[in-house]
Structure formats: structure tokens, C-alpha cells
Amino acid sequence: MIEIMNHLGYGLQIALAPINLLYAFIGCLVGTLIGVLPGIGPAGGMALLIPLTYGKEPASAIILLAGIYYGAMYGGSTTSILLNVPGEAASVVTTLDGYQMARKGRAGPALSIAAIGSFIAGTIGVALLMMLGPPMAKVALQFGPAETFALMVFGLSTVTSLAGKSVRKGLVASTFGLMLATVGSDLPTGILRFTFDIPKLMEGVDIIVVAIGLFAVSEILSSAEEMRAGEFVVEKVDRIWLSLQDFRRSVGAILRGSFLGFLIGVLPGAAHVTASFLSYTLEKRLSKEPERFGQGEIRGVAAPESANNSAACGALIPLLTMGLPASAVTAVLYGALLMTGVRPSPFLFQKHPDVAWGLIGSMYIGNAMLLILNLPLVAVWVKILKTPPRWLFPIVLAISFVGVYSVNRSALDLLLATILGVLGYCMRRLDYPLAPVILGLVLGDLLEQALRQTLMISGGSLEIFWRSPIAMTLFVLAAAVVALPQVLYRGKVKPAVES
Amino acid sequence: MRLFGRFLLAGLVLVGGGLLFNDASQAGYPDKPVEFIAPANPGGGWDLTCRMSAQVLKEAGLVTQPIVVVNKPGGFGVVAMTDITRNRAKDQNVLVAFSAVLTTQMAIKKNPFTYKDVTPVAALFVDYGAIAVRKDSKYASFKDLVEDWKKQPGGISFAGSSPPGGLDHIRIAMMAKALGLPLKDLRYVAFQGGADALAALLGGHVTAFVGEAGEIAGHAESGTIRPLAILSDRKLTGIFEKVPMAKEFGVNVSSANWRGFYAAPEIKKENLKFWEETFGKMVKTKQWADVLEKQAWVDLFLTGDKLQKFLDDELAMYQNLAKELGLVQ
Numbered sequence: 001m002i003e004i005m006n007h008l009g010y011g012l013q014i015a016l017a018p019i020n021l022l023y024a025f026i027g028c029l030v031g032t033l034i035g036v037l038p039g040i041g042p043a044g045g046m047a048l049l050i051p052l053t054y055g056k057e058p059a060s061a062i063i064l065l066a067g068i069y070y071g072a073m074y075g076g077s078t079t080s081i082l083l084n085v086p087g088e089a090a091s092v093v094t095t096l097d098g099y100q101m102a103r104k105g106r107a108g109p110a111l112s113i114a115a116i117g118s119f120i121a122g123t124i125g126v127a128l129l130m131m132l133g134p135p136m137a138k139v140a141l142q143f144g145p146a147e148t149f150a151l152m153v154f155g156l157s158t159v160t161s162l163a164g165k166s167v168r169k170g171l172v173a174s175t176f177g178l179m180l181a182t183v184g185s186d187l188p189t190g191i192l193r194f195t196f197d198i199p200k201l202m203e204g205v206d207i208i209v210v211a212i213g214l215f216a217v218s219e220i221l222s223s224a225e226e227m228r229a230g231e232f233v234v235e236k237v238d239r240i241w242l243s244l245q246d247f248r249r250s251v252g253a254i255l256r257g258s259f260l261g262f263l264i265g266v267l268p269g270a271a272h273v274t275a276s277f278l279s280y281t282l283e284k285r286l287s288k289e290p291e292r293f294g295q296g297e298i299r300g301v302a303a304p305e306s307a308n309n310s311a312a313c314g315a316l317i318p319l320l321t322m323g324l325p326a327s328a329v330t331a332v333l334y335g336a337l338l339m340t341g342v343r344p345s346p347f348l349f350q351k352h353p354d355v356a357w358g359l360i361g362s363m364y365i366g367n368a369m370l371l372i373l374n375l376p377l378v379a380v381w382v383k384i385l386k387t388p389p390r391w392l393f394p395i396v397l398a399i400s401f402v403g404v405y406s407v408n409r410s411a412l413d414l415l416l417a418t419i420l421g422v423l424g425y426c427m428r429r430l431d432y433p434l435a436p437v438i439l440g441l442v443l444g445d446l447l448e449q450a451l452r453q454t455l456m457i458s459g460g461s462l463e464i465f466w467r468s469p470i471a472m473t474l475f476v477l478a479a480a481v482v483a484l485p486q487v488l489y490r491g492k493v494k495p496a497v498e499s
Numbered sequence: 500m501r502l503f504g505r506f507l508l509a510g511l512v513l514v515g516g517g518l519l520f521n522d523a524s525q526a527g528y529p530d531k532p533v534e535f536i537a538p539a540n541p542g543g544g545w546d547l548t549c550r551m552s553a554q555v556l557k558e559a560g561l562v563t564q565p566i567v568v569v570n571k572p573g574g575f576g577v578v579a580m581t582d583i584t585r586n587r588a589k590d591q592n593v594l595v596a597f598s599a600v601l602t603t604q605m606a607i608k609k610n611p612f613t614y615k616d617v618t619p620v621a622a623l624f625v626d627y628g629a630i631a632v633r634k635d636s637k638y639a640s641f642k643d644l645v646e647d648w649k650k651q652p653g654g655i656s657f658a659g660s661s662p663p664g665g666l667d668h669i670r671i672a673m674m675a676k677a678l679g680l681p682l683k684d685l686r687y688v689a690f691q692g693g694a695d696a697l698a699a700l701l702g703g704h705v706t707a708f709v710g711e712a713g714e715i716a717g718h719a720e721s722g723t724i725r726p727l728a729i730l731s732d733r734k735l736t737g738i739f740e741k742v743p744m745a746k747e748f749g750v751n752v753s754s755a756n757w758r759g760f761y762a763a764p765e766i767k768k769e770n771l772k773f774w775e776e777t778f779g780k781m782v783k784t785k786q787w788a789d790v791l792e793k794q795a796w797v798d799l800f801l802t803g804d805k806l807q808k809f810l811d812d813e814l815a816m817y818q819n820l821a822k823e824l825g826l827v828q
Binding site for chain 2: 043044046050054055140141142143144145146187188189200202268318322323324325326328331332335338339343345346347408449453457459
């Protein structure tokens with residue numbers, strides 16, 4: 001412990017050097033903006049700023065780029081809450097309760113709790129990263145294809161808590177997401193599926209394009225309709241800041257989200273997204289009033305926003321302790337480190353302590369910066385809601401389409417987003433939930449890939465799952481998530497399944 | 500709302516600033532910023548080829564115009580190639596990274612385009628194939644692994660990062676062929692990238708790793724994995740100095756993945772010449788030598804007719820292999 005404190009002292013010393021403070025600040029600021037603006041995600045944003053790190057110290061380079069990464073996790077909630085437009089995939093689940101809070105005049109508390117939750121979770125996450133890095137890395141390695149498959153099944157089981165009134169409709173929506181995930185070049189065989197000879201579709205459908213189309217475009221369509229009918233009401237903002245009562249209500253969710261998010265972050269698979277969906281489900285399952293979720297429950301914002309931040313810390317572990325970039329974002333960090341002459345390896349902490357500990361030190365500071373940066377912004381963001389809808393909607397639509405285009409600079413994506421927007425509008429009218437589509441799309445790829453890798457390894461035998469205690473545990477947990485509420489809440493609330 | 504607009508603007512300016520951070524103006528070609536396209540996600544081999552070259556070219560002052568690295572992933576390079584051939588055929592200011600992935604893809608007919616549809620500029624270096632196991636594996640040497648493999652051809656699983664028919668799969672198939680093993684029993688597991696394949700090896704989920712020396716350099720150095728053999732016809736230096744070549748064990752397989760750049764089909768002759776000469780100067784710099792050593796890459800510089808012949812020969816070889824391996828009809 002004393003040793004860790006010494007190292008941390010060394011790391012803070014590096015992070016507090018004026019130039020590194022500046023880099024951390026730039027990283028956090030750009031990250032927040034990337035998170036706020038829908039479209040280009042943290043990986044893309046980091047890749048854009050790599051040229052800024054040419055010729056810099058490796059520690060400065062990684063401090064800057066990592067700042068973008070966790071900064072984006074802060075910013076992602078803003079548009080989810082205010083406009084029902086997820087800034088990036090990890091914030092999709094935040095739209096469920098965040099946007100409802102905003103419609104009820106509670107955008108301020110929603111944004112504040114997202115920022116405070118992110119700060120607490122980010123700080124807990126980096127503390128856990130510092131203390132538990134190497135042992136957690138061993139846990140991550142236990143997750144081979146079989147375990148990853150089970151984890152994805154577990155992740156998918158959360159669909160039952162996102163489904164709203166009808167589990168059946170939730171399943172239909174998530175199946176649609178799973179189907180979208182099959183578009184593109186199939187990894188195990190390289191065969192093209194559902195690409196219709198369009199080269200752009202070979203890499204599949206981009207998650208953020210689907211998220212913006214499905215959520216933002218359809219939101220505008222249905223709001224415009226409500227407006228014409230005179231039904232579109234956003235209640236006046238009654239208070240900008242969080243009440244103590246709100247905070248008390250959320251603190252458990254923030255802490256649970258922090259630890260759960262960190263754990264999921266270390267594991268392979270779409271860490272931030274899975275973490276945010278799982279923590280939302282956890283809160284809903286633990287709550288005495290699960291029916292409040294989806295209606296503007298503050299815990300439904302606090303939990304996923306905390307989880308995606310600590311997941312960002314967890315996801316750094318495989319890179320820092322083993323030199324293995326496990327996600328698109330950490331792959332950019334890996335590349336950037338190579339460029340500065342540092343080869344990430346299991347010896348990073350020994351060979352380049354300035355990089356590893358400097359990064360850890362800067363993350364404590366960066367989290368504080370982000371809180372200071374984001375809390376005053378709440379007052380600014382809330383003002384957006386005062387804009388008359390007839391001005392606001394076209395602007396949101398424009399920003400959304402710029403965002404879609406920025407992902408791959410492809411006109412086809414604009415068309416896709418429009419089609420999905422119309423589809424999302426129909427789904428809303430028919431009362432189908434939208435979030436399960438994103439869940440299915442994010443997990444579908446990994447789910448299928450992991451299953452097929454597992455079967456390649458085992459030579460086609462399913463016995464491999466039996467032999468993995470981790471996989472079996474996750475299957476049981478998944479079954480529990482699906483089955484328990486049906487048992488527990490029977491008679492208490494209306495049965496979840498439609499007659 | 501005005502404030503929101505201002506933030507938006509500030510964001511765009513900041514992000515854009517990353518692109519326009521350089522100042523340069525000089526007579527002659529290139530008179531505009533140059534785009535290096537990595538047809539894959541950041542962090543991979545093509546991305547590194549672009550970024551390392553861009554860095555050395557800037558540092559050595561060989562290109563004064565800004566070089567912007569753009570990632571355009573999809574279909575193992577097909578998306579970028581489609582864009583260049585269809586929409587940017589006359590673009591003088593764009594280079595795209597390519598590698599043996601293109602020739603293997605052509606051999607198994609996975610890419611509608613070929614190197615004849617674009618202008619190959621240069622091959623810059625090669626990364627040799629490597630076979631590795633976890634440090635506590637029961638296979639102390641390549642010989643042990645091969646003997647066990649012969650006894651149970653389906654009992655050894657290899658993790659690699661190319662799709663079936665891709666380079667890593669071909670490497671395993673070439674080894675099996677050299678040993679006379681039945682190809683239908685091979686157990687090759689495709690992962691999304693070298694890092695995922697390595698993680699599966701380190702977690703003990705597969706028996707062995709097949710990939711490139713550059714991908715495992717960090718782990719070989721730190722001793723978490725044991726490189727058993729290099730698939731090359733010459734000894735590597737540095738970290739891999741003591742690792743034997745597969746052919747020393749009678750498995751006569753050499754498999755190198757070269758990397759380089761191609762340009763638009765209608766690049767002007769003088770501009771092509773500029774890049775051939777510039778890359779020729781780049782590979783002679785000290786900075787480039789450092790890059791090669793750090794990445795465990797081996798130098799190979801080919802342009803013009805030599806490059807053409809090299810590509811033709813390689814394609815013919817992979818076409819034969821693909822037929823023999825039953826990857827194409």
C-alpha cells in the first residue's frame with residue numbers, strides 16, 4: 001500500500017507538471033465536446049488528435065489522449081438527457097430516464113447527477129485500476145471465447161428490464177438489433193452477408209448511425225407530430241441544481257454502478273455499453289418501485305453514467321498491465337504509445353513508470369477538472385430547452401446529420417439514419433422500445449463471433465461451456481435476470497407479459 | 500442556444516485544429532496537404548505503416564506539406580480501394596497503405612479490385628510470420644509442438660487475426676502441408692486482431708498463436724509468451740535473435756507480410772516519381788532504422804518494375820496455394 005502511494009506520488013508529480021496539466025485539460029475539454037456532439041466517438045476523436053502528440057513525451061501523449069476518452073464518457077449524457085439524442089453508444093440507456101426527467105422540468109438534476117456520478121465513478125475506477133490492476137488482468141484473461149459468449153448472453157438478458165410494458169415487444173426489438181448486427185463481412189469465414197454489393201456495408205452498420213437515426217430522427221418526427229396536435233409540453237425548469245434528497249437517492253446507484261462498471265470494463269466485449277445497460281438493469285431490479293424506471297427515475301441516470309466512466313478505467317487494465325488493447329479506444333492508445341517509442345508490454349509499469357503512473361495521476365486530476373468543467377455547463381445546457389421547439393428541432397436534426405456524416409464521411413449513412421428514423425417513429429407509435437435494438441446490435445457481433453470461436457476451439461462440442469465455471473455462472477445469472485421479476489413482482493404490479 | 504452554437508463551433512475548430520496543425524508552403528508537388536489512408540482501424544499494422552511513415556517523413560523534412568492520416572476501415576481494405584478507384588481516380592494527393600493482405604485476398608477472390616486497378620508506389624518493409632505458445636506451455640520447442648501436431652492434427656488450436664483464407668490461416672496450412680497433415684483437420688480460430696488472438700493464448704484458451712513477429716515483440720521480450728519459430732528464410736535480429744526458423748526443423752515455410760503504399764490509378768508520372776524517391780530517402784534515415792528495430796520489422800524496399808514483379812510472383816504463389824488448400828474452386 002505504501003509502495004502504491006509512493007508510486008502515486010510520483011505519478012501526480014508528472015501529471016502536475018504544467019505541460020501535462022495543459023494536456024490533461026485539452027484532452028478533457030475535447031473529450032467533453034466529442035461526447036456532447038453526437039457522431040464521432042472517442043476512438044475517432046483520439047485518432048484525429050494523434051498528430052498533436054508527435055514529438056511529445058510519451059506520458060504527455062497518453063495523458064492527452066486518455067483525457068479525450070474519459071472526457072467523452074462525461075459528455076455523452078448531455079444530449080441524451082436534453083434531446084433524447086445519444087452522444088455515443090454508452091449513453092443510449094441514459095435516454096430512457098434522462099429525457100423523461102428533462103420533459104418533466106428536471107433536466108438540471110439529471111445533468112448534475114450525471115456529472116457527479118461520473119466524477120465519483122471515475123475516481124473510484126482509477127483507484128481500483130491502481131490497486132487491482134494486475135490481479136484484474138488475470139481475471140480478464142480467464143475470459144476466452146466461451147466465457148465471452150456467456151457474458152454477452154448475460155448482457156442480452158437485460159433486455160427484459162428495458163422492455164417497458166411488454167417483454168414480447170422488447171424481444172422483437174432486440175432481435176431486430178441482432179439481425180442488424182449480421183450485416184457485413186462475417187469474421188470467422190469472411191463471407192459477406194446482407195451487403196447487397198455495397199462496399200460501405202462490408203464493415204457492418206455503425207452503431208452510432210443506428211442510435212442517432214433511431215433515437216434522434218424519430219424523436220423529432222414524433223415531437224413534431226405532438227407539436228402540431230399541441231401536445232408537446234416540456235415543463236418549465238424548476239431548479240437547476242440537484243437537491244440533497246436527489247443525491248441521497250442516487251448515491252447507492254452511483255456506487256454500485258462504479259464497481260459493476262469497473263468489473264465489466266476489464267472484461268472483453270463492448271465494455272462501456274454493456275456496463276451501462278447492466279447497471280441500469282441492476283438498479284431496476286433492486287428498486288422497490290421498478291415501475292418508476294423509464295418515467296424519469298434519477299437512479300436510471302446515475303447508474304449507467306457512473307458505470308460507463310468506471311468501465312473506461314477498467315478497460316485500460318489489459319492495455320497497461322499486459323500490453324493488449326482490448327477495445328477500439330485502447331487500440332488507439334496502443335498505437336499512439338508505439339508512435340512515441342513506448343512499446344506497451346507486460347512490463348509497462350516497470351519500464352515506463354512515467355507513462356503508467358503519470359496517466360493514473362492525471363486521471364485523478366482530469367476527473368476533478370471534468371467535474372469543474374461540467375457542473376457550470378449544466379446551467380448553460382438547461383437553457384437550450386428554452387428554445388422554441390420550432391427552432392430547436394431543425395437545429396437538432398442538422399447536428400444529428402452532421403454527426404452521422406462525421407462517423408465515416410459516407411452519404412449512405414445519412415440515408416440509413418433517415419430510414420431508421422422513420423422506422424423508429426413507427427416503433428414508438430406501436431409502443432416498441434428502442435434501446436433493445438442498440439443492445440442487440442452492440443452485442444450481436446460479439447455474441448456470434450464468440451460462439452463460433454468457441455465451437456472452433458472445441459471442435460463443435462458444446463461441452464466446453466459445461467467445463468467453464470465462469471460461463472455456467474453467467475448463464476445462471478442471465479436466467480435469473482429474466483425469470484426473477486416474473487416471480488417476484490407477480491401480483492405486486494401488473495404482469496409484465498401482455499395478454 | 501447561441502452559446503450552444505458557440506460550443507459547437509469551438510469543438511469543430513478544436514477537432515479541425517488537429518488536422519491543420521502544420522504550416523507549410525513550398526513550390527512544387529505536393530502543393531496541398533497529403534492524405535495517408537489506413538484502410539483499417541487505428542492501432543493495427545496499416546495504421547502504424549501510415550503513422551510511422553508520416554512521422555519520419557515530417558521529422559526528416561522530406562515532405563513539407565502536412566500529412567493527414569485518415570482511417571477508412573472496412574472489408575480488409577476493400578472499402579478504401581473502392582473509394583479510390585471509383586471516386587478519386589485522379590486524386591494526386593492521396594496514398595493508401597497496402598500489404599500482402601491484398602494478394603491473398605485476390606488469390607481467394609475476396610476483393611473485386613487488384614493492384615492493377617491502382618498504382619503501387621512502394622513496399623517499405625516486411626514483418627515475418629511467427630508461431631508462439633504461452634510461457635508455461637508444455638511445448639518447449641517448435642519440435643515438440645510439431646510432433647504432437649503430427650499425432651493429433653485436430654488437437655492443436657491456433658489463434659490468428661486474419662479471416663479464413665487470409666495470411667495467418669495460410670501460414671498454418673503451409674506448415675500442415677509441409678508436414679503432410681490433412682488440411683481438413685486444421686483448427687484455426689480467427690480473432691478480430693492480433694491483440695485478441697494473443698489474449699486467447701495468454702488465457703490458455705488456444706494452444707498456439709500464429710501471427711507476425713512485430714505483433715508479439717513486446718510479449719516475447721517480457722517473457723509472457725515463448726516464440727517457437729519464425730517463418731522466414733533469414734534469421735531475425737534483436738528480440739528474435741535466438742528464435743529458430745521453422746525450416747531448421749524441416750518445416751520449410753517462409754511467410755512474410757510486406758507493407759507499403761499505393762496511389763490513385765491516374766497519378767501523374769512525375770508525382771509517382773516524387774514518392775518513389777521520397778520513400779527511397781526515407782528508408783535510409785536513422786529515424787526509419789529506429790522504427791524498424793522497435794517494431795521488429797525487416798527492411799525491404801521495392802518500387803517500379805521490381806515491385807510489379809514481386810506482386811505478380813506473390814499472387815501466383817498464393818493462387819496456387821489457395822487451389823491446393825481448397826480455398827477456391
